[in-house]
Each structure stands twice: as structure tokens, then as C-alpha cells.
Amino acid sequence: MRVPNIKKFFLLLVMSYLSVNSLQFSLEKTLLSVKDIGKAAAKNIKNLLPTPKDIIEESKKLLIRYPLEFVSNTINEICIAALFSETIVPKFTPDINLLQFQLCTACNKYNYPLLNAEDMCRSPEFDSKKKVVIFATGWATKVNDSKAINALAKAYNCRGDVNFVAFDTANFVDTLYTWSALNTDEIGLNLAKGLVKLSNIVPVENIHLIGHSLGAHIVGAAGRYFQQLSGKQIPRITGLDPAKPCFNEGASLSGLMRGDADFIDIIHSSPGILGKREPMGDIDFYAGGLDPLPKGCLSVMCGHERAWRYFAESVYPGNEENFMGKRCTSMKRLRGGKCPGDNVPMGFAVSHNAKGNYFLEINDKEPFGKNGDKTHMNLQRECGLCTN
Known part of the structure; x- marks a missing residue:
């Protein structure tokens, strides 16, 4: 799936929730698939991943231009990539x-x-x-x-x-x-x-x-x-x-x-x-x-x-x-x-x-x-x- 202006979209999603001022993606001239976004995000945000509820609720204004399922798939690919790259571990081990x-x-x-x-x-x-x-x-x-x-x-x-x-x-x-x-x-x-x-x-x-x-x-x-x-x-x-x-x-x-x-x-x-x-x-x-x-x-x-x-x-x-x-x-x-x-x-x-x-x-x-x-x-x- 190809989506234009993905840099603005993705930065709005991630930076709004993580406040990672140093997070930078060189995506201005590149159109990325959902899976590409997930891999790029996993390398940069380590264990500070956004939550689906927050992203979806805070991204309502973006959904006029971007399908809701695309938002969900992006979250999913971020999580998959992060899990495979072992950049996150459970913060709270169940007792x-x-x-x-x-x-x-x-x-x-x-x-x-x-x-x-x-x-x-x-x-x-x-x-x-x-x-x-x-x-x-x-x-x-x-x-x-x-x-x-x-x-x-x-x-x-x-x-x-x-x-x-x-x-x-x-x-x-x-x-x-x-x-x-x-x-x-x-x-x-x-x-x-x-x-x-x-x-x-x-x-x-x-x-x-x-x-x-x-x-x-x-x-x-x-x-x-x-x-x-x-x-x-x-x-x-x-x-x-x-x-x-x-x-x-x-x-x-x-x-x-x-x-x-x-x-x-x-x-x-x-x-x-x-x-x-x-x-x-x-x-x-x-x-x-x-x-x-x-x-x-x-x-x-x-x-x-x-x-x-x-x-x-x-x-x-x-x-x-x-x-x-x-x-x-x-x-x-x-x-x-x-x-x-x-x-x-x-x-x-x-x-x-x-x-x-x-x-x-x-x-x-x-x-x-x-x-x-x-x-x-x-x-x-x-x-x-x-x-x-």
C-alpha cells in the first residue's frame, strides 16, 4: 500500500505520544509501505511505543485523509518489527x-x-x-x-x-x-x-x-x-x-x-x-x-x-x-x-x-x-x- 505525505502523517502519530524530539526520519522524498514504517519506527523508538488507543483517539482528525485500517496496520507493523528486533522487553513482569x-x-x-x-x-x-x-x-x-x-x-x-x-x-x-x-x-x-x-x-x-x-x-x-x-x-x-x-x-x-x-x-x-x-x-x-x-x-x-x-x-x-x-x-x-x-x-x-x-x-x-x-x-x- 502506497500513501503520499507519509512523513507528516507518521511524525504526527509518533511524536505526539512519545515526545521524542530527536526522532528523525528521512522520508520526505520516499513513499513507504506500512511494513517499512514499522521497521523504521522500531529502530528509533526502542521500547517507547505508542498505544493503539491513544493513536486512534488522537488521530481522528487524520482519518479524513487516511483510512482507519491504515493507522491500525501501522501500529501492528511497528509492534511486530520491535518484537522481532528485541528492542522492547516487558516493563512489568507479572507477579x-x-x-x-x-x-x-x-x-x-x-x-x-x-x-x-x-x-x-x-x-x-x-x-x-x-x-x-x-x-x-x-x-x-x-x-x-x-x-x-x-x-x-x-x-x-x-x-x-x-x-x-x-x-x-x-x-x-x-x-x-x-x-x-x-x-x-x-x-x-x-x-x-x-x-x-x-x-x-x-x-x-x-x-x-x-x-x-x-x-x-x-x-x-x-x-x-x-x-x-x-x-x-x-x-x-x-x-x-x-x-x-x-x-x-x-x-x-x-x-x-x-x-x-x-x-x-x-x-x-x-x-x-x-x-x-x-x-x-x-x-x-x-x-x-x-x-x-x-x-x-x-x-x-x-x-x-x-x-x-x-x-x-x-x-x-x-x-x-x-x-x-x-x-x-x-x-x-x-x-x-x-x-x-x-x-x-x-x-x-x-x-x-x-x-x-x-x-x-x-x-x-x-x-x-x-x-x-x-x-x-x-x-x-x-x-x-x-x-x-
Whole structure:
């Protein structure tokens, strides 16, 4: 891809965030590809890489002239080049003693050290006969102030047949994005150690891992390491718009991939920008197609968040078929009635026998599922909340 005036564009992106006054690129008369930019940046900025959120938010005025996906691809190539050149190392090494499981009930949240998972299982608030859903959040998300955790906890507590547990990464994915990305593999290893403890009390077939953004790559690593440590396989991992920047199959950071669990389902809501575009699971849902800004969204962060909002909506009793997708290759073919085959529910009730890429329409506001009902949604507003 060739883009004119790239010097001005790139300097605005990088220097705005790094304040590296000495950073100079002799690009005035050279037109560089995205990969060329990444390599040039990696040689100059060492471990002071810009974060995707900052670049995208601060670069809105540039997007009139430069495609949003180009910005995202540039970030990705910078990260890849830096990782391969070993110019960055994790700034904060995860301390397993600081990582915790947080059991979320309708009325309270209870924290337990990751390696003392048996203490959580002994809690009167924990029912070892129920399934366990463990949710890992994304970048720059704090466990005690997370809309995603609160939304999913409320939905599962409404169902009442699951122990919903948030995974507290102790701010190790709340640092500069590139350091956070590098930490995902080690955090996943530590999570796997906690899962081994948990599986001594809860049958492994009752464990479901869910991750959003960087959290999707954390649970993917946890699934791989759990297999190594226990010889068993997690039955299901759900990836909610797995993070794109820095994660590329076959590279230093591969992220979530098929085989990390017996069944992997993916919901893409910001494909090609903050989330991965390519298929990653046994079944991949493209809600609204390949548009990085779903209906009703004016920012990339809105699109990135939609994945967990869709999933949370599908968890409520009666909403299991709110989102129905068809195996297809594009929204154009779907809208043209050229996608034969059965409808498959996205989210909570996904069929483990379904494979491939599925496309579906979505609404611009809640209920987001085309089969959703506003009256039914209003009745659910108090469901899953504390009644004491």
C-alpha cells in the first residue's frame, strides 16, 4: 500500500505520544509501505511505543485523509518489527502472588489468590455443582471498575446456574499496550496454574473461559498451558473481539488460536482495527460484517466493546437466539439470500458442532440482536441484581 505525505502523517502519530524530539526520519522524498514504517519506527523508538488507543483517539482528525485500517496496520507493523528486533522487553513482569480470582455474586465480589483457588471453592457463595465461567478483561481495564465484568456478571447471575469469576490481572495489562501484550503469555501461564488447582475440585468439563481484547489472548495462552500442565483440555474458550495489534500467528505473539480449547468461538465486532479480522476459532461470527464501526458506533472503542455487549445480551434467559448467523463469506451474499444452511446462535447458546465463518445483522442499539425484544429486555433490567 502506497500513501503520499507519509512523513507528516507518521511524525504526527509518533511524536505526539512519545515526545521524542530527536526522532528523525528521512522520508520526505520516499513513499513507504506500512511494513517499512514499522521497521523504521522500531529502530528509533526502542521500547517507547505508542498505544493503539491513544493513536486512534488522537488521530481522528487524520482519518479524513487516511483510512482507519491504515493507522491500525501501522501500529501492528511497528509492534511486530520491535518484537522481532528485541528492542522492547516487558516493563512489568507479572507477579503470580498478585493475580486473583474474583467471584462475582449478585450482591458482592470476593477475591481469592490465584494459587489458592481451593479457598474460593470452599466459599459458601461458590457452588461446586455449577459450571464456572472465568472472564479475562482487556487492556487498560480494572477489575473493580469494569463495565464488561459488571454486565456479564449480571447476566450470568440472572441465569443462576453458573459461578461467574473475573480474572484480576493486577494491572499487568494496564500498562503501555506493548508491555501489556508481552505479558499476556506469562499471565496465561499463571492462570493455567490456577485452573489446575480449580480443576481438582470442579470438573474441567464445567469450566468455560471468556476473554475480551487482550483478555482473549490471555485465556488462549491459559488453555495451551493448562493442556501441558494437566494433560486435559478446556472444553470451551470464547474470544470477544481478540486484540489485533502485536498479535500475528507464527510471530512472537500468536495469541488465541484453534486448539487452545476443544471448542473456540469468536465474536468479531471491530475487525481489522482494534480486533482481529481473520478467522481464529472453530466458529467465527462477524456481527454486522467486516465493518469496523458497527451500526450505532461513532468510535472504534465503541465497536471494540460491542463484542462483550452482544455476548452479555445472549446470556439472559430467553435471549439465547437473539443473534442468529448464517455460514457465509460476506454480508453482501447474506443480504442477497445466497448463504444456504441453518441459522446458528451466536453467543451463549452457540452450537459446538457448527464450524466456519458466520455473518449476521445487528441493531444499532439494545437489544442488539435482531431477534431481541425491547419489552423482554426491560423485564431483565433488575434480573441478576442484589435483592437484599
